[in-house]
Amino acid sequence: xxxxxxxxxxxxxxxxxxxxxxxxxxxxxxxxxxxxxxxxxxxxxxxxxxxxxxxxxxxxxxxxxxxxxxxxxxxxxxxxxxxxxxxxxxxxxxxxxxxxxxxxxxxxxxxxxxxxxxxxxxxxxxxxxxxxxxxxxxxxxxxxxxxxxxxxxxxxxxxxxxxxxxxxxx
Amino acid sequence: xxxxxxxxxxxxxxxxxxxxxxxxxxxxxxxxxxxxxxxxxxxxxxxxxxxxxxxxxxxxxxxxxxxxxxxxxxxxxxxxxxxxxxxxxxxxxxxxxxxxxxxxxxxxxxxxxxxxxxxxxxxxxxxxxxxxxxxxxxxxxxxxxxxxxxxxxxxxxxxxxxxxxxxxxxxxxxxxxxxxxxxxxxxxxxxxxxxxxxxxxxxxxxxxxxxxxxxxxxxxxxxxxxxxxxxxxxxxxxxxxxxxxxxxxxxxxxxxxxxxxxxxxxxxxxxxxxxxxxxxxxxxxxxxxxxxxxxxxxxxxxxxxxxxxxxxxxxxxxxxxxxxxxxxxxxxxx
Numbered sequence: 001x002x003x004x005x006x007x008x009x010x011x012x013x014x015x016x017x018x019x020x021x022x023x024x025x026x027x028x029x030x031x032x033x034x035x036x037x038x039x040x041x042x043x044x045x046x047x048x049x050x051x052x053x054x055x056x057x058x059x060x061x062x063x064x065x066x067x068x069x070x071x072x073x074x075x076x077x078x079x080x081x082x083x084x085x086x087x088x089x090x091x092x093x094x095x096x097x098x099x100x101x102x103x104x105x106x107x108x109x110x111x112x113x114x115x116x117x118x119x120x121x122x123x124x125x126x127x128x129x130x131x132x133x134x135x136x137x138x139x140x141x142x143x144x145x146x147x148x149x150x151x152x153x154x155x156x157x158x159x160x161x162x163x164x165x166x167x168x169x170x
Numbered sequence: 171x172x173x174x175x176x177x178x179x180x181x182x183x184x185x186x187x188x189x190x191x192x193x194x195x196x197x198x199x200x201x202x203x204x205x206x207x208x209x210x211x212x213x214x215x216x217x218x219x220x221x222x223x224x225x226x227x228x229x230x231x232x233x234x235x236x237x238x239x240x241x242x243x244x245x246x247x248x249x250x251x252x253x254x255x256x257x258x259x260x261x262x263x264x265x266x267x268x269x270x271x272x273x274x275x276x277x278x279x280x281x282x283x284x285x286x287x288x289x290x291x292x293x294x295x296x297x298x299x300x301x302x303x304x305x306x307x308x309x310x311x312x313x314x315x316x317x318x319x320x321x322x323x324x325x326x327x328x329x330x331x332x333x334x335x336x337x338x339x340x341x342x343x344x345x346x347x348x349x350x351x352x353x354x355x356x357x358x359x360x361x362x363x364x365x366x367x368x369x370x371x372x373x374x375x376x377x378x379x380x381x382x383x384x385x386x387x388x389x390x391x392x393x394x395x396x397x398x399x400x401x402x403x404x405x406x407x408x409x410x411x412x413x414x415x416x417x418x419x420x421x422x423x424x425x426x427x428x429x430x431x432x433x434x435x436x437x438x439x440x441x442x443x444x445x446x447x448x449x450x451x452x453x454x455x456x457x458x459x460x461x462x463x464x465x466x467x468x469x470x471x472x473x474x475x476x477x478x479x480x481x482x483x484x485x486x487x488x489x490x491x492x493x494x495x496x497x498x499x500x501x502x503x504x
């Protein structure tokens with residue numbers, strides 16, 4: 001029974017709830033240039049980096065679902081964007097990237113920024129107003145920079161979460 | 171993509187389609203999704219409380235580091251303003267009291283007659299794209315979806331989601347937020363359009379005084395009305411229906427925009443904006459919303475471009491009040 005606690009099927013949702021709570025209560029209240037960092041985006045991107053396209057997709061979807069439960073934005077937008085992000089970032093996974101922290105940071109920087117822009121575009125397509133504005137520039141920059149800075153701890157946390165019980169080489 | 175195994179692609183497609191289905195359901199107003207959202211807020215409430223208690227000292231330290239000079243300057247300015255307004259506030263309170271008395275004698279509804287629930291803000295805007303706050307009162311205190319939320323200064327927003335003990339409030343600054351408003355100001359000057367010069371009786375307002383006009387393309391008019399900050403009640407002389415509009419948020423820290431304002435309307439920078447309280451409105455009439463900071467007549471347009479600074483600082487809310495005002499019920503009752 002307790003074996004399930006050591007699988008990603010338990011760890012990913014549990015981490016998602018924890019990270020979303022931390023994001024919505026704490027991180028979102030700390031503003032820089034009028035924007036706040038986004039740990040949920042970071043975890044979805046880092047999940048792709050660690051787990052590859054398959055796990056990255058499921059991980060991104062799970063984080064997106066939990067994130068949307070805590071927000072009032074259209075339900076399904078974050079899972080849509082984050083599962084695609086997890087998949088695409090997962091495609092970049094290889095040994096060269098695994099051993100190079102600067103390359104990991106660069107990927108997380110680009111991917112996090114792209115996720116924010118992609119979210120704004122998709123939200124606009126689905127009828128949200130005033131999302132695709134100039135204020136998206138500082139928001140994207142803040143999210144990308146903070147995500148890149150936190151790449152190392154995020155990768156460790158996601159490795160613990162996604163590769164739980166998996167002894168195969170990454 | 172050619173090197174990606176088919177199973178992975180299928181998984182991606184499956185999840186993308188699932189997300190699109192969820193989006194479609196949500197756009198059509200699915201109660202199951204609303205139920206899940208309410209359940210999530212309820213279940214994670216203890217976790218949020220713990221996170222808030224732990225994080226508050228850290229957040230305060232961050233504000234101390236990044237905003238100390240700004241806060242000090244703002245504090246000095248506010249002290250000056252409070253001193254200047256003390257006298258006017260006393261005069262205004264007397265007029266508001268007199269107004270309420272007259273309304274109750276005539277059997278008209280007043281803001282002060284609406285029951286309210288005080289609530290503490292549990293968390294602010296949860297993401298870069300969502301302008302909502304969570305408060306620590308819910309269904310158990312009679313709060314329902316759609317009820318107006320105010321501070322002693324003016325309108326904050328309306329209740330979007332309710333659980334037993336907590337509520338989510340959509341702020342005025344959210345682009346999805348719209349409020350019917352009217353302009354509360356002194357009678358139009360003689361240079362104003364003829365259609366808007368029908369006001370004859372004096373105006374009473376409790377909005378704070380207009381900030382210095384800057385960057386506006388319209389002339390500011392001098393207000394002769396007494397002013398005060400405390401009471402959330404405004405009454406104005408009757409004005410033309412051309413001076414009604416709909417306030418919409420434009421995102422965090424940005425002025426609100428008033429839509430559907432007739433180009434003939436007599437509006438100037440510094441005019442107060444209050445809730446219109448028209449039939450079937452979710453908001454009672456007279457809650458202060460803000461002050462006009464820009465009026466622009468666009469060539470070829472039937473509408474004025476009007477921007478409004480909210481009277482309440484929506485980024486720094488700590489205590490709010492929920493007006494137990496059920497617009498539909500009130501309408502049905504009348």
